[in-house]
Amino acid sequence: MEFRTIVHFPRPAFELMPCERILFVGSCFADSMGRRFQEEKFRAVVNPSGVMYNPVSILHTVEKMEKHVFDTAVFTLGTNHVYVERTTGEIVDNCRKRPQRLFEERELTVEECTGALHESVLLLRKNNPGIKVILTVSPIRYAKYGYHGSRLSKAVLLLAADRLVKELGETAxxxxAYEIVNDELRDYRFYKPDMLHPSDQTVDYIWERLVEACFSAEAKVFLEAWRPVKAALGHRPFHPGSEAYRDFLEKTKEAARTLKKKYPDMELNL
Known part of the structure; x- marks a missing residue:
């Protein structure tokens, strides 16, 4: 008997290589996944202008980053709700603690979401013509909208993501992630105590599914080679001043330097 429904999905037409330059922009879920990529020695830039929940705010970040070089961009969509400054009619990314009366809240349409995301890709392509794009919808529910309202918001984002992938073809x-958490990991043990955000265990599981789907064989080999070095560097000794620990640390650093010789793009700060 099967006691859960596994979310099956195809592999992309492209693969992620070791130590790629990746831009993560989006909700706090982008922060979680982006940090994991950084830990695994990808050259990842994560929400350089802060967390951006909606597609227009994602575009605002990309506008500041369009001249940078990236191999892949990951957009994590959180909501279609935006705040508009009443005096200018502009969508703001952060109210900066100004009075709420200065803003009005509205919802982006599927067309507006798709348009903002498409423009983001076009801007990145100016300096990165071969850039790959990964889209995902954050599994985090927004209680303040009500759970029905949260589902409606996610539905708009899902439709926009689907349209963009069809428009961009094999490069997107x-x-x-949204479906994995909501259709596969349905138990509350997969959430943090607020019952809204995915637990660390859930993020780890999503990472495993992402590696399985999107990573090249070479990238998987690199992860296995990096795993023991990463664990050793994170070791907390009982006696940090001992000669035994100094020898252990030097051997670990030498293993890291050896790995960097094989993967020159690997960022290594020892």
Whole structure:
């Protein structure tokens, strides 16, 4: 008997290589996944202008980053709700603690979301013509909208992501993080105590599914080679001043330097 429904999805037409330059922009879920990529020695830039929940705010970040070089961009969509400054009619990314009366809240349409995301890709392509795009919808529910309202918001984002992938073809890929959490990991033990945000265990599981789907064989080999070095560097000794620990640390650093010789793009700060 099967006691859960596994979310099956195809591999993308492209693969992620070791130590790629990746831009993560989006909700706090982008922060969680982006940090994991950084830990695994990808050259990842994560929400350089802060967390951006909606597609227009994602575009605002990309406008500041369009001249940078990236191999892949990951957009994590959180909501279609935006705040508009009443005096200018502009969508703001952060109210900066100004009075709420200065802003009005509205919802982006599927067309507006798709348009903002498409423009983001076009801007990145100016300096990165071969850039790959991964889209995902954050599994985090927004209680303040009500759970029905949260589902409606996610539905708009899902439709926009689907349209963009169809428009961009094989250079874009939708990774179903939203579906994995809501259709596969249905138990509350997969959430943090607020019962809204995915637990660390859930983020680890999504990472495993992403590696399985999107990573090249070479990238998987690199992860296995980096794993023991990463664990050793994170070791907390009982006696940090001992000669035994100094020898252990020097051997670990030498293993890291050896790995960097094989993967020159690996960022290594010892």
């Amino acid at each position: 890929y939708y990774f179903p």
